[in-house]
Amino acid sequence: MTAVDIQPSSPARHLVPGAASLHVTDARVHLGGVEILHGVDLQVPTGRTLALLGPSGCGKTTLLRAVAGLQHLSTGRIHVGEDDITDVPAERRNVGMVFQDGALFPHMTVAANVGFGLDRAARRGPAVDEALEMVGLAGFGPRMPSTLSGGQQQRVALARALVAQPRVLLLDEPFSSLDAGLRGQIRADVARLLTELEITAVVVTHDQEEAFLLGHEVAVMIAGRIHQQAHPADIYAAPATREVAEFLGDANLVAGHASGTAAETMLGAVPLAADATGAMDVLVRPEHLRMTPGGPMTVRAVEYYGHDAITELTGPAGTLRVRTMSLPPYRAGDPVALTYDGPPTAAYRADSTS
Numbered sequence: 001m002t003a004v005d006i007q008p009s010s011p012a013r014h015l016v017p018g019a020a021s022l023h024v025t026d027a028r029v030h031l032g033g034v035e036i037l038h039g040v041d042l043q044v045p046t047g048r049t050l051a052l053l054g055p056s057g058c059g060k061t062t063l064l065r066a067v068a069g070l071q072h073l074s075t076g077r078i079h080v081g082e083d084d085i086t087d088v089p090a091e092r093r094n095v096g097m098v099f100q101d102g103a104l105f106p107h108m109t110v111a112a113n114v115g116f117g118l119d120r121a122a123r124r125g126p127a128v129d130e131a132l133e134m135v136g137l138a139g140f141g142p143r144m145p146s147t148l149s150g151g152q153q154q155r156v157a158l159a160r161a162l163v164a165q166p167r168v169l170l171l172d173e174p175f176s177s178l179d180a181g182l183r184g185q186i187r188a189d190v191a192r193l194l195t196e197l198e199i200t201a202v203v204v205t206h207d208q209e210e211a212f213l214l215g216h217e218v219a220v221m222i223a224g225r226i227h228q229q230a231h232p233a234d235i236y237a238a239p240a241t242r243e244v245a246e247f248l249g250d251a252n253l254v255a256g257h258a259s260g261t262a263a264e265t266m267l268g269a270v271p272l273a274a275d276a277t278g279a280m281d282v283l284v285r286p287e288h289l290r291m292t293p294g295g296p297m298t299v300r301a302v303e304y305y306g307h308d309a310i311t312e313l314t315g316p317a318g319t320l321r322v323r324t325m326s327l328p329p330y331r332a333g334d335p336v337a338l339t340y341d342g343p344p345t346a347a348y349r350a351d352s353t354s
Ligand SMILES: Nc1ncnc2c1ncn2[C@@H]1O[C@H](COP(=O)(O)OP(=O)(O)OP(=O)(O)O)[C@@H](O)[C@H]1O
Pocket: 031, 032, 036, 054, 055, 056, 057, 058, 059, 060, 061, 062, 063, 206
């Protein structure tokens, strides 16, 4: 699922003035003598949300800290709009940040939390109320954080970042401290809000669903490199590298021999999205496989989830997972044949490293 573009109900009021594009070019960061970011490029157009997705420890927070001015770049440049902010101190960048747990001050009212970073005059003005209104919490100013739900607290954290009218907003795993039930609801809420506000945002997450929901585009970072930045549907359909395919989960890689627009595999001919020749590992999504009784593969297990089911099979094509929308009529040990029934797909050189 991906965030739907929603027309703001009243654009003039919701638009965060000054929102600007973000461009990171060839960013390198060294920590403790080790290169953590290996020349990262990132582009976020004005008013769009980019989800920065990658496994734990790949460098997502380091990149966010660099954009915020909390981490020095060894090389590379950062532009917000036309301005090169690479050497601008953090407090003058006008880049807002929302951290993992929201971190509200429990002894201060909602309004005091939101106005915390403002000078005294600005705190008395309309900015705090406006920011609360933006996040749908008009009238919540006098409340204490402990009287709010987890989702409302997260919205207050967002209001606190928005009150300074940042040109770019950075969110580091903003839902990680919420329990699973609440999380699903709140992230959909925040996805809608970010789109309505037309703010330029980067959201860090290691959760694919979250990235696909929140990001107009998704950048996949692995081991300090951006492997791909594209629309979620394009990333899912055609992961640029084997690492992206594997990280996104539920990727079967089937050995094959490519000659042009198709590869010959144990599943028969599989159409390829880009011409290739030679030994390849072909990406086969579980929903693009069809099972028929009898055949060279053996069912190992069936996992039934209600909305769909995953059947795991082993045999000459390797260990493969197949997704069906209902419970398949097979049990462990049954012989099954598999055929490919999907669009032209990606393939990776068999000798390329994982
Ligand atoms: N001060 C430091 N000195 C040396 N290495 C560090 C330092 N801070 C972070 N690192 C390393 O840099 C790498 C990237 O860390 P970073 O926190 O940016 O990853 P991340 O993708 O945000 O991970 P997570 O999703 O777990 O928060 C990790 O391998 C981490 O161990």
